[in-house]
Amino acid sequence: LKVEVINTGHGAVAGSVVNTHLKYLAEALFPLGLRIERQVTVPDGEAIREALVESFTRADVVLVTGGLGPTTDDITREIVADLYGLELIHDETIMRGIAGAFCAARTDHERSRAAAGPAPRGGHSFAKPTRNRTRSLLSARLSRRAAVAARVFLLPGPPRELKPMFTDSVLPILTSAAPQNAVEMRVFRIAGLGESAVEELVGPQLLSLGLELGYCARLGEVDVRTIGSPGLLQKAEALIQEKLAGHIVSAGGHSLEKVIVDLLAERGETLAVAESCTGGYIAHRITNVPGSSAVFLEGFVTYANAAKSRALSVDAKLIAEHGAVSREVVSAMAQGALQHSGAQYAVATTGIAGPGGGTEQKPVGTVYIALATRGAGTRVERHRFATDRESFKVIASQAALDLLRRHIPPPAAS
Amino acid sequence: LKVEVINTGHGAVAGSVVNTHLKYLAEALFPLGLRIERQVTVPDGEAIREALVESFTRADVVLVTGGLGPTTDDITREIVADLYGLELIHDETIMRGIAGAFCAARTDHERSRAAAGPAPRGGHSFAKPTRNRTRSLLSARLSRRAAVAARVFLLPGPPRELKPMFTDSVLPILTSAAPQNAVEMRVFRIAGLGESAVEELVGPQLLSLGLELGYCARLGEVDVRTIGSPGLLQKAEALIQEKLAGHIVSAGGHSLEKVIVDLLAERGETLAVAESCTGGYIAHRITNVPGSSAVFLEGFVTYANAAKSRALSVDAKLIAEHGAVSREVVSAMAQGALQHSGAQYAVATTGIAGPGGGTEQKPVGTVYIALATRGAGTRVERHRFATDRESFKVIASQAALDLLRRHIPPPAAS
Numbered sequence: 109l110k111v112e113v114i115n116t117g118h119g120a121v122a123g124s125v126v127n128t129h130l131k132y133l134a135e136a137l138f139p140l141g142l143r144i145e146r147q148v149t150v151p152d153g154e155a156i157r158e159a160l161v162e163s164f165t166r167a168d169v170v171l172v173t174g175g176l177g178p179t180t181d182d183i184t185r186e187i188v189a190d191l192y193g194l195e196l197i198h199d200e201t202i203m204r205g206i207a208g209a210f211c212a213a214r215t216d217h218e219r220s221r222a223a224a225g226p227a228p229r230g231g232h233s234f235a236k237p238t239r240n241r242t243r244s245l246l247s248a249r250l251s252r253r254a255a256v257a258a259r260v261f262l263l264p265g266p267p268r269e270l271k272p273m274f275t276d277s278v279l280p281i282l283t284s285a286a287p288q289n290a291v292e293m294r295v296f297r298i299a300g301l302g303e304s305a306v307e308e309l310v311g312p313q314l315l316s317l318g319l320e321l322g323y324c325a326r327l328g329e330v331d332v333r334t335i336g337s338p339g340l341l342q343k344a345e346a347l348i349q350e351k352l353a354g355h356i357v358s359a360g361g362h363s364l365e366k367v368i369v370d371l372l373a374e375r376g377e378t379l380a381v382a383e384s385c386t387g388g389y390i391a392h393r394i395t396n397v398p399g400s401s402a403v404f405l406e407g408f409v410t411y412a413n414a415a416k417s418r419a420l421s422v423d424a425k426l427i428a429e430h431g432a433v434s435r436e437v438v439s440a441m442a443q444g445a446l447q448h449s450g451a452q453y454a455v456a457t458t459g460i461a462g463p464g465g466g467t468e469q470k471p472v473g474t475v476y477i478a479l480a481t482r483g484a485g486t487r488v489e490r491h492r493f494a495t496d497r498e499s500f501k502v503i504a505s506q507a508a509l510d511l512l513r514r515h516i517p518p519p520a521a522s
Numbered sequence: 523l524k525v526e527v528i529n530t531g532h533g534a535v536a537g538s539v540v541n542t543h544l545k546y547l548a549e550a551l552f553p554l555g556l557r558i559e560r561q562v563t564v565p566d567g568e569a570i571r572e573a574l575v576e577s578f579t580r581a582d583v584v585l586v587t588g589g590l591g592p593t594t595d596d597i598t599r600e601i602v603a604d605l606y607g608l609e610l611i612h613d614e615t616i617m618r619g620i621a622g623a624f625c626a627a628r629t630d631h632e633r634s635r636a637a638a639g640p641a642p643r644g645g646h647s648f649a650k651p652t653r654n655r656t657r658s659l660l661s662a663r664l665s666r667r668a669a670v671a672a673r674v675f676l677l678p679g680p681p682r683e684l685k686p687m688f689t690d691s692v693l694p695i696l697t698s699a700a701p702q703n704a705v706e707m708r709v710f711r712i713a714g715l716g717e718s719a720v721e722e723l724v725g726p727q728l729l730s731l732g733l734e735l736g737y738c739a740r741l742g743e744v745d746v747r748t749i750g751s752p753g754l755l756q757k758a759e760a761l762i763q764e765k766l767a768g769h770i771v772s773a774g775g776h777s778l779e780k781v782i783v784d785l786l787a788e789r790g791e792t793l794a795v796a797e798s799c800t801g802g803y804i805a806h807r808i809t810n811v812p813g814s815s816a817v818f819l820e821g822f823v824t825y826a827n828a829a830k831s832r833a834l835s836v837d838a839k840l841i842a843e844h845g846a847v848s849r850e851v852v853s854a855m856a857q858g859a860l861q862h863s864g865a866q867y868a869v870a871t872t873g874i875a876g877p878g879g880g881t882e883q884k885p886v887g888t889v890y891i892a893l894a895t896r897g898a899g900t901r902v903e904r905h906r907f908a909t910d911r912e913s914f915k916v917i918a919s920q921a922a923l924d925l926l927r928r929h930i931p932p933p934a935a936s
Binding site: 118119121125127128130131133135146148150151159162381390392408409418448449462 | 824
């Protein structure tokens with residue numbers, strides 16, 4: 109099955125939004141053995157028609173995103189209907205639902221029976237209305253009479269609407285249509301090593317096993333994606349476990365924060381954080397995980413020095429003597445968070461996010477991170493992440509959370 | 523000038539990277555009055571050829587990214603050369619430089635003199651080698667003999683290489699070639715109104731002015747983009763100011779958090795936040811703004827009830843009587859944050875992010891937000907944002923920050 113994606117919207121080509129659809133769709137299609145062969149972005153309007161015609165001549169599945177909203181520039185529905193002589197109708201079932209959306213699918217699964225081209229032909233097509241969980245759209249569906257070589261799915265632009273609709277309504281159709289293959293994928297999330305270091309440690313040996321291999325580096329972490337038969341993947345995992353050991357955050361692509369919340373929940377332990385330079389981002393990451401309220405007690409975002417002293421009992425003399433960005437202060441912050449919150453673990457950060465505030469001895473990007481563990485003392489690390497302000501917060505939070513992860517004992521084998 | 527973008531690379535269509543080129547290029551071209559009319563992503567290989575042929579028939583300028591690296595799947599250069607009967611040559615000047623890259627440009631600025639189509643034609647074209655500041659590439663350039671209707675620029679894939687090359691070498695050529703036009707863009711960021719409501723209030727009247735209009739809805743905010751002559755934009759602004767008034771966060775596309783930090787900095791005032799359900803996300807947003815340390819004193823991420831009582835002096839009886847998610851508790855949280863931090867303003871949130879924890883009276887998505895202002899009492903709002911956990915945090919933080927924005931007095935006119 110050849111899959112193409114058409115993203116529509118003035119915002120997309122004008123650069124006001126970054127296209128995250130492609131990444132999402134590619135990753136969702138991968139387990140079915142489907143790869144996207146081409147993606148195109150066009151503004152709202154007649155360019156959509158041209159892109160559709162082009163894709164119909166090449167692809168088996170065309171995923172169109174955007175242009176389903178209620179405003180007058182949302183005309184994807186109308187263009188598709190016009191192109192194939194379809195009638196747009198209001199569906200009372202959908203209208204009565206929470207909200208409506210729509211999805212047009214060709215029921216004729218034998219490609220050979222469907223004619224390519226825009227001429228309407230009866231009987232082979234129908235419209236599959238799907239529910240949109242989060243937004244009220246002008247509800248409509250295509251009546252029968254379309255004959256196109258490709259199955260077309262019209263999806264809403266906002267990711268929070270697109271994702272549930274794609275998962276609930278499109279994936280099942282594609283799953284039944286996709287060729288069966290025994291290839292599987294396993295994603296290992298690695299922290300504390302750069303992409304080149306990871307590749308050097310495992311790349312050549314993994315490739316010599318004969319599997320498909322991919323790397324995806326993000327701020328402070330690298331995903332190693334292994335693709336192959338179950339037997340090959342088992343060999344790959346043994347190799348990765350041996351070579352990367354403590355750097356493996358998860359073998360299922362789970363985030364660092366989810367791994368930490370799950371570990372602590374299993375152990376019945378709790379966590380507090382004390383943040384200066386990361387400004388609440390560590391607490392945000394932890395509280396993004398459903399169920400985190402069972403393990404996360406409290407975050408102290410102590411930006412001002414007075415707050416460090418008052419909320420975390422950091423001695424003002426310590427700050428005066430060593431500076432707020434210092435080994436001594438980060439250590440006292442972690443200990444204060446542990447003491448005030450009553451948690452088993454407390455993580456602390458203090459650093460210079462920039463763009464201002466750097467000195468020769470402590471340049472922009474300098475960060476101290478600490479982990480205080482009840483009954484087991486305090487560990488401090490110094491790093492330098494010279495980058496922009498927001499990336500700095502991400503990488504520093506990553507280093508702090510990974511310091512914590514490495515020091516939570518693994519759950520006892522049952 | 524019609525501009526199209528071709529992004530190449532297996533990683534791009536496989537979803538291992540998010541395409542940020544389009545946003546960057548669109549924003550860089552906008553001041554020249556140039557819009558990207560179409561963007562396509564294709565894997566490395568022969569699909570590049572097809573995309574090039576298509577773009578050449580439509581566009582005046584084609585920007586190609588990726589496939590210029592040293593590995594064997596980097597074949598953009600070769601495909602372009604083959605397509606137009608061009609010779610790839612090694613250039614000693616480039617080889618001797620820090621690193622080399624290349625860029626093919628048609629020198630004949632009169633479109634009418636250039637033939638569309640792939641046939642080589644002599645004399646009108648040349649290759650403009652450009653320096654790549656960060657990476658050593660196989661250096662090559664197109665020799666003269668290409669005649670294509672479009673100017674083609676081949677750019678490296680990594681953003682840190684693409685950006686300087688585009689700015690230094692491509693923009694000057696396009697600036698001299700771009701038609702002079704006086705069209706400008708102004709983006710109004712709107713909070714507290716949905717996309718449909720915004721369009722209903724200003725859409726028809728803005729369109730009747732004859733300007734180009736676009737909407738971009740995100741969680742909790744809508745951007746209204748007006749494009750036209752300076753005179754038209756002035757009329758549009760007057761209309762938007764009249765109809766949307768207090769909902770306008772900024773007239774320059776600035777984020778809510780930046781507007782707040784700038785307002786407070788100008789007034790010499792300070793802020794604290796007390797977060798339960800938003801889990802540090804408000805503090806994170808505020809501290810993303812460079813210079814926020816001048817106005818942001820402290821964040822209290824009080825997830826546990828004990829933390830609310832200890833850190834914010836919320837009476838435990840109040841929590842027992844009304845529940846942690848209540849008007850009374852959010853009010854006490856904001857007052858506690860004000861008192862403990864010493865700030866002029868304190869914003870507080872408490873709610874049920876879900877997926878668990880909802881009740882009939884307080885279903886998942888319920889949130890109370892409060893603003894305590896020194897010397898001016900405390901305001902409380904109740905909202906319900908029924909969505910997924912992460913979206914809930916975004917929308918709730920948006921409502922809380924907008925409550926604050928609306929109650930900071932505007933700076934005195936000088």
